[in-house]
Amino acid sequence: MASSHLKAEPTIEIQRNIFTAREKTTPVQIALTGLSLAFEQRPVLSDLDLDLRFSRLGIVGRNGSGKSTLARVLAGLVAPSSGKATLDGVDMYADRRAAIRDVGILFQNPDHQIIFPTVLEEVAFGLTQLGRSKRQAERDALDTLAAFHKSDWADVSVATLSQGQKHLVCLMAIVAMAPKTLVLDEPFAGLDIPTKAQLRRYLHLFSGAVIHISHDPQDLKGCETVLWLDKGRIEKVGTGPDVISDYLTEMTRLGDDDDISDLPR
Ligand SMILES: Nc1ncnc2c1ncn2[C@@H]1O[C@H](COP(=O)(O)OP(=O)(O)OP(=O)(O)O)[C@@H](O)[C@H]1O
Numbered sequence: 001m002a003s004s005h006l007k008a009e010p011t012i013e014i015q016r017n018i019f020t021a022r023e024k025t026t027p028v029q030i031a032l033t034g035l036s037l038a039f040e041q042r043p044v045l046s047d048l049d050l051d052l053r054f055s056r057l058g059i060v061g062r063n064g065s066g067k068s069t070l071a072r073v074l075a076g077l078v079a080p081s082s083g084k085a086t087l088d089g090v091d092m093y094a095d096r097r098a099a100i101r102d103v104g105i106l107f108q109n110p111d112h113q114i115i116f117p118t119v120l121e122e123v124a125f126g127l128t129q130l131g132r133s134k135r136q137a138e139r140d141a142l143d144t145l146a147a148f149h150k151s152d153w154a155d156v157s158v159a160t161l162s163q164g165q166k167h168l169v170c171l172m173a174i175v176a177m178a179p180k181t182l183v184l185d186e187p188f189a190g191l192d193i194p195t196k197a198q199l200r201r202y203l204h205l206f207s208g209a210v211i212h213i214s215h216d217p218q219d220l221k222g223c224e225t226v227l228w229l230d231k232g233r234i235e236k237v238g239t240g241p242d243v244i245s246d247y248l249t250e251m252t253r254l255g256d257d258d259d260i261s262d263l264p265r
């Protein structure tokens with residue numbers, strides 16, 4: 001599995017480029033203006049309005065509440081039916097070049113993200129998208145793997161990895177691109193306890209802004225602001241502890257019912 005040319009330790013310099021001290025985090029402004037999205041006439045996001053600056057923004061909500069759909073809109077992967085979403089004033093759907101440079105999205109399902117046979121190719125791909133030569137992209141991808149202490153994964157076939165390991169590959173691929181904003185859709189799903197702890201530490205150090213989506217509020221403890229989506233609408237937005245407390249109360253109440261997850265009507 002290990003490959004001989006990957007033994008060198010990462011330089012501190014490179015690690016600093018990807019993960020700098022948290023105090024240096026640059027906040028990003030998110031603005032949603034009358035944002036709606038329907039799939040085949042079924043409303044999934046309905047008239048969302050929001051304007052705030054954040055370093056760590058959590059998004060919670062029940063299954064089917066529209067969290068992943070909002071993530072895709074923010075990353076510019078899907079167009080709203082009406083209204084607009086911007087990050088630092090940029091509509092990522094309208095400006096694909098900015099989207100590739102400024103937003104890294106981690107999909108909920110890594111199989112929707114991975115397209116290359118080996119870990120190194122997967123991590124290097126985004127870097128070529130940023131205009132780096134194949135050689136430089138591979139060098140930078142190796143540095144990222146080293147920063148995550150995963151140098152020996154470089155030549156591994158992605159298909160042979162577990163689901164949690166694939167998730168980590170996807171995360172390394174987007175972190176390597178050093179975007180201004182990371183949009184993480186259930187990043188801890190399927191990860192074991194030590195890997196989750198490691199990932200939490202890395203995310204804490206990530207110098208860009210992070211939008212962290214989870215249906216588990218425990219995951220969002222480090223978020224200064226939390227947005228609660230319910231049936232495609234903003235139920236509440238405010239400080240992390242405030243929103244999480246109300247969300248937990250409501251989820252506990254609903255847990256006493258038999259309803260599973262609502263489909264949009
Ligand atoms: N491509 C699509 N075509 C049709 N409907 C879709 C599509 N993508 C999502 N939906 C619907 O939109 C609603 C919201 O889905 P979304 O995946 O955004 O929810 P979620 O909050 O991320 O849920 P989960 O917690 O289960 O990940 C769901 O009812 C889903 O069926």
Ligand SMILES: [Mg+2]
Binds near residue numbers: 067069108
């Ligand atoms: Mg989802």
